[in-house]
Amino acid sequence: MTAQDKYAVFGNPIKHSKSPAIHAAFAEQCDQHIQYRAVRVEQGDFQRAAASFFAGGGKGLNVTLPFKQDAFAFADTVSDRARRAGAVNTLTACADGSIAGDTTDGIGLVRDMVANLGWQLQGRRIALLGAGGAVRGVLEPLLREHPKSVVIVNRTAARAAELAELFADLGAVQGGGYELLEELEVDLLINATSAGLQGEMPALPDTLLTVRSCCYDMLYGPEPTLFMRWAAQNAAWAVADGLGMLVEQAAESFYRWRQVRPATRPVINQMRNAMAAA
Ligand code: NAP
Numbered sequence: 001m002t003a004q005d006k007y008a009v010f011g012n013p014i015k016h017s018k019s020p021a022i023h024a025a026f027a028e029q030c031d032q033h034i035q036y037r038a039v040r041v042e043q044g045d046f047q048r049a050a051a052s053f054f055a056g057g058g059k060g061l062n063v064t065l066p067f068k069q070d071a072f073a074f075a076d077t078v079s080d081r082a083r084r085a086g087a088v089n090t091l092t093a094c095a096d097g098s099i100a101g102d103t104t105d106g107i108g109l110v111r112d113m114v115a116n117l118g119w120q121l122q123g124r125r126i127a128l129l130g131a132g133g134a135v136r137g138v139l140e141p142l143l144r145e146h147p148k149s150v151v152i153v154n155r156t157a158a159r160a161a162e163l164a165e166l167f168a169d170l171g172a173v174q175g176g177g178y179e180l181l182e183e184l185e186v187d188l189l190i191n192a193t194s195a196g197l198q199g200e201m202p203a204l205p206d207t208l209l210t211v212r213s214c215c216y217d218m219l220y221g222p223e224p225t226l227f228m229r230w231a232a233q234n235a236a237w238a239v240a241d242g243l244g245m246l247v248e249q250a251a252e253s254f255y256r257w258r259q260v261r262p263a264t265r266p267v268i269n270q271m272r273n274a275m276a277a278a
Contacts, residue, residue: 152175163175191219
């Protein structure tokens with residue numbers, strides 16, 4: 001191990017990435033001497049940039065939009081969960097020179113909901129809004145918690161139906177358009193659409209939540225998101241944003257690279273305070 005092992009996150013855009021601050025906090029807390037940079041990679045240049053990073057002694061990469069599928073193709077080996085998700089957000093240089101790919105988003109989400117928020121998933125009726133990369137990445141870890149049922153709804157219904165079919169061997173999972181939510185009650189509603197980025201949210205029936213329902217938005221920001229405000233107005237029992245998921249997926253990457261597990265709660269608080277002050 002060198003004095004400062006090199007790590008980075010590749011994405012585009014990357015300017016607002018919180019990963020360097022999160023990993024710096026982990027490194028300080030765990031007394032690890034690492035360098036972690038955010039690198040903007042041009043579309044079509046991922047393979048070259050990643051090969052050059054590892055050839056230059058890089059130890060590990062996080063990969064964010066729009067390169068998670070390129071990272072999957074780049075890895076020499078991938079974990080089972082990454083193979084099923086068809087996406088990789090963590091690349092690790094192995095001792096034999098090969099590059100291993102994994103996806104830690106799903107573990108991050110489950111850990112935030114179960115360990116940090118104290119929400120139970122087992123036996124619960126879950127609905128997921130959206131059928132993009134985020135949903136694909138979290139379905140396996142979610143289904144492994146043995147919920148009673150998972151319904152995926154999406155603006156483009158066929159994408160949700162396709163995902164449901166792909167994960168059907170892991171539990172009771174159904175996919176389709178938003179009409180699947182009519183006359184449904186759920187215990188956990190997860191927003192994994194990017195609608196909030198455009199200041200929008202899908203129309204949802206006001207019969208969807210019960211007094212015990214939890215609502216989770218993968219999006220996060222200094223203010224409650226539109227989805228979180230809808231959940232509060234509809235008397236959700238608990239509401240959370242995705243900052244904890246972000247920190248937890250980073251912690252899992254850090255653990256893979258350094259074999260040390262950082263305490264996440266102080267880092268979530270630190271990031272929350274930094275967002276509020278910005
Ligand atoms: P993505 O692959 O681009 O998928 C976007 C999804 O949102 C699609 O299902 C799309 O539906 C849907 N959508 C977009 N605009 C919509 C609208 N106006 N109304 C209804 N549905 C709409 O993105 P992703 O990677 O899955 O990410 C989804 C969200 O999760 C993003 O906000 C991202 O920031 C967040 N995220 C957070 C974390 C975290 O650590 N907290 C990690 C990963 C992702 P169509 O299929 O019909 O286009």
